[in-house]
Amino acid sequence: MSARMDRRSFLKAAGGTAAAAAVGPAVFRPRETWAQDPRTLVVAWDSDIDTLDPASFKTNGGYVTIANICDGMIGWKVRPIEGQPGFARSHPGEFDGMLTESWKTEDNGATLVFRVRKGVKFPSGRPVTAQALKYSFDRGLQSPGYMKLIFPRLIRTTDPAQFVVRDDATFAIKMPGSTPLAMDTIALSNNAILDPDEVKAHATKEDPWAAEWLKRNPAGVGAYRLVKNEPGVEIVFEAAPGYWRPKPYFERVVLKLVPNEADRVLLLKRKAIQLVAGRPGLSPKNVKSLEGEAGLKILRVPDTICNYLAMNQKKAPFDNVLVRRAVNYAIPIQAILPSVLYGYGEQMTSPVPSLTPSHLGKYSPYRHDIAKAQALMKEAGVKAPVPVDLAIRVGWPTHEQAAVWIQRELEKIGFKVSIAKESDATFRQVAIKGDHTLSIESWQSWVNDPYYHLSFLFDSRQKFTNLSFYHNDRVNRLLDANMHESDLAKRNAASEEIQKILLDDAVWGLLWYENWVRVMSADLSGLEKRWDTFERYYAARRA
């Protein structure tokens, strides 16, 4: 036998298989792969829909879907962003009518009265009435989701009788007194209006609010309708026929689940997608690398996301205010902003975000000053080295990198820092149990109100969100007294007082406020940033 024969047999066996597997598909390549319908928007996305029940969804996929397929009574108004033509964002206290066209207050603000928009119909053909509004709020208050925890606190309602139908077109919410939190709370997509007949038709004795049916079935009216939900693959919206506003520019929006960030970058560059959304979407490092890339543009908007160092006050040495102040002087924020965030974030100057009313931006004395930090540690009388675990979440690149910077500086003032990486679920459980000593936390208030924000994070009675385990009776009293205060000047002054106390007590290690960043094809415009961060694609368009 000759060597020629060997090659031939090898080619037959191996080449044949390889050709079938590899070359064949390239020949069969469907032509429409690259065809892009100009009225279809393809978005790289990162999360599935857990349920379509507005009162109980938790995933970002659930939120963005409800926000696009189910309108609420009102929405956050957006106005153009200066210097970023074609884009818009919300401003505190400004709302648009959605399924209601006007509203007014009665009884010194204790009663909110809404006028239902005329001529709006659910997909079933039934009209949107005040009865539907009441049913949706009754359902929020009584169904298994988490809105029943929100309503008593934020819109002061505990009884369905407080949701009143005056006539087919007039709906009222009767509260024991006014509250500045009401309109923002009502604007949450959790209060999307559902078609009562549709929901009731699927209720059972065990499940009177049809939560099980609503997991997979939408029952509201919105600019889009959900036409496909394939977990792990894609979520597809199509423009809903007969919507009360003019049709959106994009007839179809495809949210493609792309778990790998490097792929998102390549897909954007090759124009296989037009936008990267979701959280984290793209890390600041990758966004930076795309700056100036032909055919792409970057939208960057300040946001209310707070990233902070949580110091557990139930544990030594963070029960000592001097140590907490020392930590604040040791945080190398001026290095973290350019090296970790690549400029896509701002230095935190108060626990209340810079976009939130009453933000106190000038009071904080903390800046990077190792000598001062060392002096404070000495004054605190802490014996160095202090071993401490710095807990962070896996898959949060900015936290991972910032942790290394913080570790290096804290070691200069007498700590011996080990970085502990934990999965999201573990991190949260350990945090709630109070077992983290030092950790990097992130928080965003969807209701852009200082009291909503402060009460979750600093009220000692909030066991699950006050992760510094901070306790200050004066702060608790100020929160209680001003939560629903209608005199805004008085309310804001109290918020400023709380912020001063928190800064003096150095409750948080102040890190940064994150920017909201979207990278997209250069011809895309009309994106709107609302307080909850989730896009409504209604106004998006190609320039």
Place this chain on the structure above:
Amino acid sequence: MGLGRYVATRALLVLPTLLGVTLITFTLTYLLPGNPALVKAGPLATPEHIREMERQMGLDRPVPVQYWRYLSGVLRGDFGESATTGRPVLTDFLQRVPATLELTLASMLIAIGVGIPLGVLAAVRRDGPLDHVSRLLGVGGVAMPTFWTGLLAVYVFFYHLGVAPPPLGRLSPGVTAPSALTGLYTVDALLGGSWRALGSALHQLMLPALTLGFSVMAPVTRMVRATMLEILESDYVKAAWAAGLPRRTIVYGDALRNCMIPVITLIGVVFGFLMAGNVVVEIVFAWPGIGNYAVTSLLTKDAAPIQGFVLFVAVVYVLINFTVDVVYGLVDPRIRLR
């Protein structure tokens, strides 16, 4: 022992193994840190709300009761519900297992189709150019992690050359999935005569299958080469050469058949590894398989899918071992006699 009895004995041994597997699955997820009720209750929940969730999920019951509930659920086909997709775990699995299976089969086809002939030729033409090529591929396939080869493949073939489709799952945008019979898009498209879907499915499959196939081919080639070398030196092969039998008969008839036992074992192990372990490739290519699903569930401590996944992998391994045992019995009658 007859073949029938041999198979029956093996099959009986599978049952206690599976029971043990459910116990381990349950214990493992029970011991993992992270409370599933917290995941389900969401970030704004109060302690009372979480206790209510625990009650609903049966987490407040004694551990043996929880295990019994789990086991009886599994026997009824109820694997619980995923907190991230809101669907029964079984539904999610039925959607995702075919994706993983299709990718695994395609990469096995490449690994075996190329790996076995290459190993044989490398052994026959020892130290020749083909042997060097096989060594290079072998070292490369083992040394380069799949996430790296995958990303490299995406970068070169999709981004630069534009011959591969975007790494966006199993079908190009706008192509309708063929009607589901097996769940394997290529097979379903062939059966249904949907050529557009077939082209799209093969095209999407190309890069991930090559990436995985490349990494799996390496051990197959090395194993075949080593075993072949040993067998080619054995007395009966020498006798065959001396008797003047044709080369093809000796190499592909006698030697290759005898070298198949360790190769079958390896293929079994590799198949199990691929069904469970191509997580990385699935993530790089946004391939909606079970690996991708398991990672998402693990990060969120979504208990039911994790239990389902571990159980699934264990069952796959048990079945593969069972199949390999049976195939041994067929290939080598001596094994049955022991």
